[in-house]
Amino acid sequence: MSSTSAPFRFTVERTDRDTAARLSTFETPHGAVEMPAFMPVGTLGTVKGLPPAAIRETGAQMVLANAYHLARRPGEEIVRQLGGLHRFMNWDGPILTDSGGFQIFSLAAMTTIDDRGATFRSHIDGSEHHVTPERAIAIQEALGPDVAMVLDHVVALPNERAVIEEAMQRSVRWAARSIEARSRADQAVFAIVQGGLDPQLRRHCAAELRAMPFDGYAIGGLSVGEEMDDMLATLDVTVPQLPDDRPRYLMGVGRPEDLLEAIARGVDLFDCVLPTRNGRNAFAFTDAGSIRLRNEQFKLDERPLDEACPCPACRHSRGYLRHLFAADEMLGPILVSIHNLTYYQRLLAEAREAIGQGQLGELLAAKRAGWSAAAR
């Protein structure tokens, strides 16, 4: 199966034997992405602490940046004048920008929303801004990523059904306006399914959006504090409503186990701050569970974080990494961010290989055993 319009092409090469997982390739003007894929978060046009060559070395093929943040600093016109986001970041691979819907509702102050758009005060300087679905597309067309996201209306969970439904319906109307507003053929636009944890609202939203010619479909409004089971149940009802021939992107998720569970439900694309944020806080991911490097027990530990990991951090001892954090040296956050991003990319590569062999369930069981053994 192969779809979406040139210069984009989404090809599903293989589906898993026992799960809904799929092995696919998404071609963009800046190269192909093997999916399922994880995008490191480069909010302000930089994955915190990593030069582009280091991002590439983790195995990442596609990165995420944030249109809301870049429109505040340095401003989308400056990025455009400096050659667009790829040149700006010196990242020649695919880039996706989030529209900022989530940021407007989580970071901005005094937000008021009506059908025209959202008015809010900047989290940086308090200045007042107005954003519409059309303006969100225009910002992203100025920035120039390969994939732009529609502006959506995100609400906190739990919330009243009426509030969730109204925001979902508004997101659908805004999505339709985003399609009208787009003008760049070299930029894909993805819709975002909303609807909280309500199966009926999610199904309805997915059906409405599926009827519009989007290049991909995201599932938004999750990973906002709900239980893992609730998130997975929402995926169970939402993903089957999405077109088979478009990439599916679960926004802002998540922990390694969340990724594998979502992949098993047919999700193709992820982003999350966890590997970099945890890395800056001395918290390292491994197959044998997490390592808190600030713990005294690692002071004389000569072992790397992970014997099998090829990353630059794993050429050092845990004792050295602990020392860097104890001494407040910036190399600590840098190295453990690199390690965690490498861990995520290796996990996704393993998932792709397992799907190719029809064995994602086996991989999930094996990983879960390692993670939970250490958690005890």
Added chain:
Amino acid sequence: MSSTSAPFRFTVERTDRDTAARLSTFETPHGAVEMPAFMPVGTLGTVKGLPPAAIRETGAQMVLANAYHLARRPGEEIVRQLGGLHRFMNWDGPILTDSGGFQIFSLAAMTTIDDRGATFRSHIDGSEHHVTPERAIAIQEALGPDVAMVLDHVVALPNERAVIEEAMQRSVRWAARSIEARSRADQAVFAIVQGGLDPQLRRHCAAELRAMPFDGYAIGGLSVGEEMDDMLATLDVTVPQLPDDRPRYLMGVGRPEDLLEAIARGVDLFDCVLPTRNGRNAFAFTDAGSIRLRNEQFKLDERPLDEACPCPACRHSRGYLRHLFAADEMLGPILVSIHNLTYYQRLLAEAREAIGQGQLGELLAAKRAGWSAAAR
């Protein structure tokens, strides 16, 4: 000319036509260093923000760490148990450690000094410590760098002649005890000439130390706020007193012009925090003078810091680098530190090439013209 005992060998290959500059090689158990050389400062076993591969990529062959700081954090015994400083830092090239004489007198509180040694309170936790010349050697033998420095008595400048003389004489006595205390044949030990700005004291100190079997000679107590002319005048009287067949190391110096002037006076080795500290503060070195990236004028500047520079920072625009600092992103300090260290290494490589052609004076004149044109 070739000297010092195995596994160390210092070979002067060429001297400049019109200056005292020399092109040389210093062989150590961890490889050779082409001199004149500049060591990036890795005080706590990390050049701030640079993984070892990035340090290597700047062109650095040898790095400096600090025994005073490492003895406080994480402690020299921990470094030893984690495999020694090379393994700890994952730097397989030559390493020199400063003894900490300068730090004890500049950072520590309530320092009291007598002939036995120095008693002081830690700048980290206020704990009381006692260090002797013998202990400084023992710490460095536990850390395991290729080159250890003797403990010296550093005093502030300007100061009374009697104070400077007493500290110089004590440094000479401590140097003699350091020779007695050393036990590792695989570690070179360098003496440190003191004596303030007084030609007679400097000459006397150099003559006393030259009579002892050191593997190299450093000039300490400079770059502490004195005028450049005073520093150069001190080099003029000190360097000729040092043995021709040993490396000469000017500690803690300096700006690009200081390095070339000192090289012209026969100095072989340098270290300084300037490229990394300035890099963290958005201040970049170039042949056309310094660039303060926080300036508004670089907001839309598409040019790299230096068209001819091969470093990772110079794959970005000045506008992007400015954005990183404006947004307080750690990639800014990382990239400009890399650029500045690359600038220093390229400058030293140019100096070596110029000496090889007998033209250091021409290089100095050309560089000075570029730096001062921009300063106007």
